[in-house]
Amino acid sequence: MSDSEQSGRNHDEYRNAKGRQRPQARRTSDRARSEQRPAERRRSGDPARRVAWDVLRQVHDNDAYANIAMPKALRDNRISGRDAAFASELAYGTLRMHGLYDRIIEHAAGRGASQIDPAVLDTIRLGAHQLLGMRVPSHAAASETVALAREVNGAGAAGFVNAVLRRVSERTREEWVAEVTAGREPLAALAVEHSHPEWIVRALRGALIGSGAAAAENVDAELRRLLEADNDPADVMLVARPHLATVEELLDEGATPSRLSPFGARMSGGDPGAIRAVRDTRAAVQDEGSQLLALALASVPVEGDQQEWLDLCAGPGGKAALLACLAAEQDSVLFVNEVSEHRTDLVRRTMAAALQSGIEVMIGTGDGRELGAEEPDTYDKVLVDAPCTGLGALRRRPEARWRKSASDVAGLTTLQGELLDSAIAATRPGGVIGYATCSPHTAETTAVVADALKRHPEVVQEDARPYFKDATGKQIPDLGDGPGVQLWPHLHDTDAMFFALLRKQSTSV
């Protein structure tokens, strides 16, 4: 990227693009509520359950993301404190677990889930989660959900909801699991019990073995732990961006120190947006795995001063912001590229404090697949945090598992390979490439890297494990057989991030 291209991309084009892109049309989430008659609204008496139902409908009807829809719904309905925590657990837990609940509901209702009106099915799912996944007393779970059904589904549907929930409440969760998994093949049974699509369970099992996190004799126990971790709501992790904020600032706000990242802090409750350092982007929400990846790439030795680093596909910029701060520490500069103008805009917002503090960052929009040909042999370090299925972050995105399909993988691996080719071309001899995914699927991780190594004899893979240190400087355990690193929710309490370290040889082979 030349300076003139940079200034064009950074300022004028950015402003033009921003001017053209109007905000998305407002979601119609409140439609059902506003259509209700006041008398009906009063009868519901439980705004928290209603909010949970609204969020489920937005997710299933409008493809909304629950963790974006929920805070807005809570704000709009002025729900806070324990009620907000209840509504969130109810909606997120239901979204995660409805793979299991639907099988139970089918038994209890005597018909397939697809034969139940989707809005009614969501109400029953909420009731099932209260009965089987939360400590809500049975009578309250049933009566409050039937009241909700009366409000949102109508009196006729409420009778059906009542009958189904009464049957659901007749057995414990363990008894239901035994009932609905009976006769299924072991992985299919595990998929139902832990509410994951079966193709994902198979992919995770393959990844546990492929990365060395499990062997044939213990893989099923490890897989079970992993699936349980996916269903366990993860604490919010924060990063104090170096030189912009301190971990102490976050601890003063009630966070606790993180175990792995020296810049991390853990929040077990509360709203990260209420923290000043987060609001002004000196700190941010960022999984520890992502922090470790950026720290690892920053710490890999590459000869030469005043280096140029590149984040090839950077939106929304979480790793780029950390890398930019770490680059500045080494008197180096980060170049940031992202294909989507909207996401480049997000990168700028993520980077606001870094940019204001004078940290030099060059931000541009372009197809990362072309950048290697445009700027060959240029960068000292290149990060490819590739678009992927996101199977490593299922614990953070309640609905994500149901939105992916096995057929998504092939298209993504082609793009991942092309981005990696371009990153290799853009790296100067002697420089390094960090290839990362937020998925442990071996087709997206080791297979993409192995194929790239076949195409590029000028590149060798190095052991990335020595660069993964905890907050005290000790080697992090259980990183797999190497040379790539695979993190796991059940082993590291991080998202299942993958990282491979490649070095372009100084002389061509």
Ligand SMILES: C[S@@+](CC[C@H](N)C(=O)[O-])C[C@H]1O[C@@H](n2cnc3c(N)ncnc32)[C@H](O)[C@@H]1O
């Ligand atoms: C996994 S995300 C990166 C996350 C980012 N590193 C962070 O920590 O915030 C992958 C990004 O790649 C971008 N992308 C997809 N195709 C691309 C391409 N051909 N060139 C550049 N970026 C691309 C996507 O828009 C997305 O923002």
